Amino acid sequence: MKKIIIRVESHSSSGVGGMESRIKEFTKVLENDYTFLTNSKFLYKSKFFGEKNIFSNYFSFVGILKDIFSFRNFDLIDSNGLRDNLISSLNFLLFWICYKVRKTEFFLTIHGNQGIEENKGIKKIVYDFLFKIGLLLSNKVVVVSEELKFYLIKKYSLNSKKIEIIPNFVKFQEKKFENKNNKSILVSRLDNHKSQGILKAIDFCLKNKLELDIYGSGSQLENLKEKFKTEEKINFLGFVKQEEIDYRKYNLIFAMGRALLEGISNGLIGILLGYDDLVCPISEQNYKKIKYSNFSGRGVEKQNIDLKNIGQNREEVFELVKNDFSLENLKDYYK
CATH class of the missing domain: 3.40.50.2000 (Glycogen Phosphorylase B;)
Known part of the structure; x- marks a missing residue:
């Protein structure tokens, strides 16, 4: 040791x-x-x-x-x-x-x-x-x-x-689950340089009548809470440890980097949250390019997000991510 x-x-x-x-x-x-x-x-x-x-x-x-x-x-x-x-x-x-x-x-x-x-x-x-x-x-x-x-x-x-x-290895659930509800989750630091992307995610959920729970803290938290204080479907829950989030309540996750991987590892449909916009849903077709830049969105083409079509390849994306980012691989890298 x-x-x-x-x-x-x-x-x-x-x-x-x-x-x-x-x-x-x-x-x-x-x-x-x-x-x-x-x-x-x-x-x-x-x-x-x-x-x-x-x-x-x-x-x-x-x-x-x-x-x-x-x-x-x-x-x-x-x-x-x-x-x-x-x-x-x-x-x-x-x-x-x-x-x-x-x-x-x-x-x-x-x-x-x-x-x-x-x-x-x-x-x-x-x-x-x-x-x-x-x-x-x-x-x-x-x-x-x-x-x-x-x-x-x-x-x-x-x-x-x-x-x-x-890589950013994360834990994976042994049993995958799938929700059909309209509840979504956004996990991010609520800092100034990420605020535009967060606003786009909130706007997307409001237009599509999705309830959104936002986990995170930062310099923009109070400003965002004030801006959307009359929106009943937008909930600011502050900082919560990752292991305390009940992902079973959600169907979609808006996030980037490690937070997005954690959502996918819990069976959610992943939507890549950029610094100034929503980038794209994670799919088999764009996975390799998204993986290359650590799920940051850099170098990834923006795509229209259609709720009717996303998530059809959820199982395939789950397996791709698990193969590359399972925490079980960690000790092999540090041996």
């Missing part, structure tokens, strides 16, 4: 998204001694990962010193979420130096490229430089999709042998 510290740099006011859910699920399966170092007060106070949590403000000088000098007795560090803050990047490099002195293995796990691409001007130049150093110094770079692997190779000239693709 290895003693591992996982650094979780959260970028959401809710503190919980696909990255955090992935870490929680994976560490339950892999038998190691984990400690979690996070900048999210929500994750820390709620003990989202369990009892062994440490809070650190990555964006302060005190936080940097705390990380470097307080937590050094580990076999491996896995850093998640490094993306768009210069102080955080500097913190990461100093943190790496501290562990390298002890010859500790260092993994850098990259969950997406959105934050990287948002940088501009001097910030982009400095960040790209620091980030490239981090990539080169890490023992292993873990990514969640083929798209992200080739992005890092092209943008940062990273050796492909150093990159390991470990």
Whole structure:
């Protein structure tokens, strides 16, 4: 059993998204001694990962010193979420130096490229430089999709042998079920950069007279609740742990990334929720392209969504996703 510290740099006011859910699920399966170092007060106070949590403000000088000098007795560090803050990047490099002195293995796990691409001007130049150093110094770079692997190779000239693709594995129900009701679910962080897509999903449900339960928290939660306070079929339920959602009540799920996989793994019809629009239902025909970009919608053609026709290949989509993303495969990747 290895003693591992996982650094979780959260970028959401809710503190919980696909990255955090992935870490929680994976560490339950892999038998190691984990400690979690996070900048999210929500994750820390709620003990989202369990009892062994440490809070650190990555964006302060005190936080940097705390990380470097307080937590050094580990076999491996896995850093998640490094993306768009210069102080955080500097913190990461100093943190790496501290562990390298002890010859500790260092993994850098990259969950997406959105934050990287948002940088501009001097910030982009400095960040790209620091980030490239981090990539080169890490023992292993873990990514969640083929798209992200080739992005890092092209943008940062990273050796492909150093990159390991470990998909967003999720639990699958042994018994598939199918609902014929008009109740749908949307699972997402309710942050500003996702609000347009969420609005399109709500509009779709209102036009088609579908009841919609929305799970998630974030900076736009109160604005959305105020906007749709008179709509009886639109329900904002806030943040709920994934394992506490009763998927049996629903027929459709609107989501992206890991949240969409979790819905499909519970037998729901999946509709890919983009950042600014609904993209398409998940089908056998578009599955390969959607899988390539980690169910983000990037590079996927928008399609009209016809409630009469979607879901006809639900069983086939379920089997495709189960074959590629079943949590049972996880230990083979980390052996």
